[in-house]
Amino acid sequence: MWQHAPMPDTPPPPVRRGPGRPGYDQETVLRRAVELFNRQGYDATSMGDLARELGLTKSAIYHHVSAKSDLLAQALDEALGALEAVIARAGADDHRSAYERLRATVSGSVEVLIAHLPAVTLLLRVRGNSEVELAALERRRRIDDDFAAMVAAAVDEGALRTDLPPDLISRFLFGMVNSLAEWVRPEGRYDATVIAASLTTMVFDGLARDGRAG
Amino acid sequence: MWQHAPMPDTPPPPVRRGPGRPGYDQETVLRRAVELFNRQGYDATSMGDLARELGLTKSAIYHHVSAKSDLLAQALDEALGALEAVIARAGADDHRSAYERLRATVSGSVEVLIAHLPAVTLLLRVRGNSEVELAALERRRRIDDDFAAMVAAAVDEGALRTDLPPDLISRFLFGMVNSLAEWVRPEGRYDATVIAASLTTMVFDGLARDGRAG
Structure with a gap:
């Protein structure tokens, strides 16, 4: 990564x-x-x-x-290609449950965001002001859809709690990952694997110590 | 709210x-x-x-x-005042554990963000280009510190899992709440209480169904 x-x-x-x-x-x-x-x-x-x-x-x-615009296109392709590869890798592994694939995708997205931080930061700011930007937004939308489908599959499998609307779960996970671009720095205190593992643990297992009631 | x-x-x-x-x-x-x-x-x-x-x-x-700059100052004061009130309310309740105060603060921050969405959006974009902005950043920093202290208190109390660095927890929670400004709309599908409760449940109790191993 x-x-x-x-x-x-x-x-x-x-x-x-x-x-x-x-x-x-x-x-x-x-x-x-x-x-x-x-x-x-x-x-x-x-x-x-x-x-x-x-x-x-x-x-x-x-x-x-x-x-x-050539430079913009190259940078956006770097970010989008890396995110698409995370989704593709998770989808290709038939031996894992939908839940495990979703966890791997969240964790992999964090690692991609940190490894390609400048390109992903640029991608997150794209507003559709040109052909290149519109094409990138369309690719990003397909990634969002694939991700939402993974959340739905994990819900269908019975692996996720049922008291949260699945579309909110997708939004929260995306927002959580993307928000890292605001503060993560390559020279920061924690490396990408620690950040990815910590975020994944928080959202799937919860911050509360086991056995504590909400 | x-x-x-x-x-x-x-x-x-x-x-x-x-x-x-x-x-x-x-x-x-x-x-x-x-x-x-x-x-x-x-x-x-x-x-x-x-x-x-x-x-x-x-x-x-x-x-x-x-x-x-008067209008900017008023808007930033609206957002900051509302966030400070959430922290103050949580801190004032001595009957609750640090963990309960932290949960209430996360949930209250989401409700404030949605209720004051335009002012909070403006606050999140402030970069310190003027006296008014620098003063707002300083107030925001104090809120961040108070929040980090709440996380630390919940850790000390033994209420949070111990395998995540507390400063990463603070960063994740702030990023998660702030990322809502990117997509929440007042006329959206879910009202503020549902969004606040869902986000709080996800980060404290986890998305995984109880009993599932990470």
């Missing part, structure tokens, strides 16, 4: 590739762009801002990036 | 008070301003925008509002 290195505090120096002009590999350009989008908003960021961020001239930036 | 009426879909017509000039009471001005701030961002909203929203001229708006 930790394929992507955590964001360093200071950006790495640009790779020099010609006399006086910094060169960047595509991954570095993408990472720096996503940081900038998250800092000042995608819509408010111009190609000129991006050039300044990378220490390039306004014309040199086009050697690296054909359009701002 | 439901002192404030839910936002109507269509704004009420302005009260006419002079020939041709719409007059508004202070509460209506505040409510419409907060809606506008949430829609297009506080920093991006000018007094001219607010005048337009209210159908007033740029000079007439100053009969109603001396400064944009």
Whole structure:
């Protein structure tokens, strides 16, 4: 789950590739762009801002990036692809109960959120202002539907308590996972596996010590 | 908890008070301003925008509002005051255990968030760009501290499970409650008491049916 290195505090120096002009590999350009989008908003960021961020001239930036929306599309695809993989992995395991698949999906979503924090943060802010954003929202909606179906399957199996409306359960779980983007930092006190395990334990097993009545 | 009426879909017509000039009471001005701030961002909203929203001229708006920051301060005070009251009420009840006080605070915070949704939404977006915002962040920090102290007291009492770090519990609970602002709507399917009770049951008692092993 930790394929992507955590964001360093200071950006790495640009790779020099010609006399006086910094060169960047595509991954570095993408990472720096996503940081900038998250800092000042995608819509408010111009190609000129991006050039300044990378220490390039306004014309040199086009050697690296054909359009701002390409970077957005790549970042959203990174986040969505990682979330879809969690759902697909859980669905592929026939030996597990619906309940176990749901737990694995919640835990896996937390790990993906932390491993791909900048891209997921960008995804969570998408409001549908362009074709790229609308397509991402549509993919996100399918993930939501798959997730809601998993909750329903766990309810049908009799594994979940019956006094909570299943659609509220889906909303709560999504909200809970997504809210981590507000405060989790890669250099934070707890690593992703501890956060994922703790959140999953809280929502499925409850904070109250066993035997305590609600 | 439901002192404030839910936002109507269509704004009420302005009260006419002079020939041709719409007059508004202070509460209506505040409510419409907060809606506008949430829609297009506080920093991006000018007094001219607010005048337009209210159908007033740029000079007439100053009969109603001396400064944009006054409206922000009032809205943030509404949200913070309501949250502080939940904490104070829980703290005042000596007959209850720390665990019961914590549960009541979580549930009460959900009800406050829904009852004061526009003001709380504004509060959650405050980033500290002015004196008013910094003061609000400071008050919010005190609420967070009081809440963390309640979690610690419930841990000390032996009421909470011991395999989760208490500071993560505080973060999770805050994130969970705050995430409701992303999707709860006053005209939604479930009323505030159902949402508050369901969320509280999930986080304290867990989604899993009793007797199921994690």
